[in-house]
Amino acid sequence: MTDDSLSWETIDSQTSYTCPGFDVETDDVRLPDGTETTFDYLSEPPAVIVLPFTSDDDVVVIEEWRQxxxxxxxxxxxxxxxxxxxxxIAAARRELREETGYEGDEFEQLTTVEPMNGAANSVYHLFVARGCEPTAEQDLDHNESIRVDTTTFEALHDAVANDEIRDGRTVLAVLRYLIADERNP
Structure with a gap:
C-alpha cells in the first residue's frame, strides 16, 4: 500500500533541454508540507540490457568509447x-543484433529496475539471451564505436568483482543473473 502522505504534487512540467537520447525535465512541485519548488531530472526512453550467451556458453561482450x-x-x-x-523482447533482439551482429534463440526477462530514480526516470529491462551466434554485420548508430568480443561468464564475473568493469548496467546484469542462478540451481 502506498503512503500518499509522501507524494509530491506536480503543478507544471516542461522540457528544459533536449538532445538525442535524453531530455532534462523541470517540474514545478508542491511537497507534502505545502512548500513549492522545482525538481529537475533526466528523462530517457526505457532500455534493454542483454546478457548474451553463445551456444558454447561464452558471453558476448562489447567495448565502447564512453565520452x-x-x-x-x-x-x-x-x-x-x-x-x-x-x-x-523484440527490442532486446534488435539491440543485440545491431551492436554485436549476434542473434539469439531464446530470450528470458530477468528483471526490471529503476537504477537512478532519485535523478532520472530511467527504466532498464534485463534479458538473458541463449544460443547466440554471429549472423550479421553490426548496424551501429552514427555515434557508436563498438568492438565485439566473447569471454566466459566466470571471467566477466571476476572482472566485476575486481572492479575492472565499472559499467553499472553490466554490474547489475551479472549480479542479478547470479541471484537468479542461486534461486534455480
Whole structure:
C-alpha cells in the first residue's frame, strides 16, 4: 500500500533541454508540507540490457568509447526501446543484433529496475539471451564505436568483482543473473 502522505504534487512540467537520447525535465512541485519548488531530472526512453550467451556458453561482450568518462568501457549490449519495437523482447533482439551482429534463440526477462530514480526516470529491462551466434554485420548508430568480443561468464564475473568493469548496467546484469542462478540451481 502506498503512503500518499509522501507524494509530491506536480503543478507544471516542461522540457528544459533536449538532445538525442535524453531530455532534462523541470517540474514545478508542491511537497507534502505545502512548500513549492522545482525538481529537475533526466528523462530517457526505457532500455534493454542483454546478457548474451553463445551456444558454447561464452558471453558476448562489447567495448565502447564512453565520452562522458573519457575511456573505453567493457560491458554488455544496451539500448533504448524504440517506437517500432513490438515488445521488449523484440527490442532486446534488435539491440543485440545491431551492436554485436549476434542473434539469439531464446530470450528470458530477468528483471526490471529503476537504477537512478532519485535523478532520472530511467527504466532498464534485463534479458538473458541463449544460443547466440554471429549472423550479421553490426548496424551501429552514427555515434557508436563498438568492438565485439566473447569471454566466459566466470571471467566477466571476476572482472566485476575486481572492479575492472565499472559499467553499472553490466554490474547489475551479472549480479542479478547470479541471484537468479542461486534461486534455480
Amino acid at each position: 562522458a568518462v573519457g575511456r573505453i568501457n567493457r560491458g554488455l549490449p544496451v539500448g533504448s526501446v524504440e517506437p517500432d519495437d513490438r515488445s521488449l
